[in-house]
Amino acid sequence: GIQVEQSPPDLILQEGANSTLRCNFSDSVNNLQWFHQNPWGQLxxxxxxxxxxxxxxxxxATTVATERYSLLYISSSQTTDSGVYFCAVQTGGGNKLTFGTGTQLKVEL
Amino acid sequence: EAGVAQSPRYKIIEKRQSVAFWCNPISGHATLYWYQQILGQGPKLLIQFQNNGVVDDSQLPKDRFSAERLKGVDSTLKIQPAKLEDSAVYLCASSLYGYEQYFGPGTRLTVT
Structure with missing residues (x-):
């Protein structure tokens, strides 16, 4: 099956900083979604x-499908941005989402 | 527009007991999904319904897990008997045309 890898796995930022999260996938995709999972578990x-x-x-966010990656940019980060960021992809004729490994983000004051 | 609703939010049971989770999708969404999320991992699809028919249940442990979607709206997911490794968050999602998926708040299951 398709492999979805995210980097970095962990990230600590000071409030106000900018960041870029990356998602690489191993095959062509029909759909790509970015999610934020907050500390209460809501996607x-x-x-x-x-x-x-x-x-x-x-x-x-930017997805370059031909090169099999997507980027999520967060500017002027806030403490409420903390949580886990997932990218998820759909391939072929099915609708199921295959999730990446996630990036754990912590924004500090 | 109301989001995906799930209940209960938390459940603690002993191994070998049974448990059921309920999901109400966004109104009008024909496709409904159940995912399992183990701590530290991304969600993994268990079963997908299109209206009241099963589209994909290839990763559902059918010896202990069952799911149904009566009348193509609400859905229930059951585990019987539960094992320790079933401790996870169970997420329900729905989509209108099978593309963008929207997730409910999840049910956190602890099996002791």
Missing amino acids: INLFYIPSGTKQNGRLS
């Missing part, structure tokens, strides 16, 4: 981005 949709670039406030 929050950030982006549905099988290709191209999208922005939503302080967050933006």
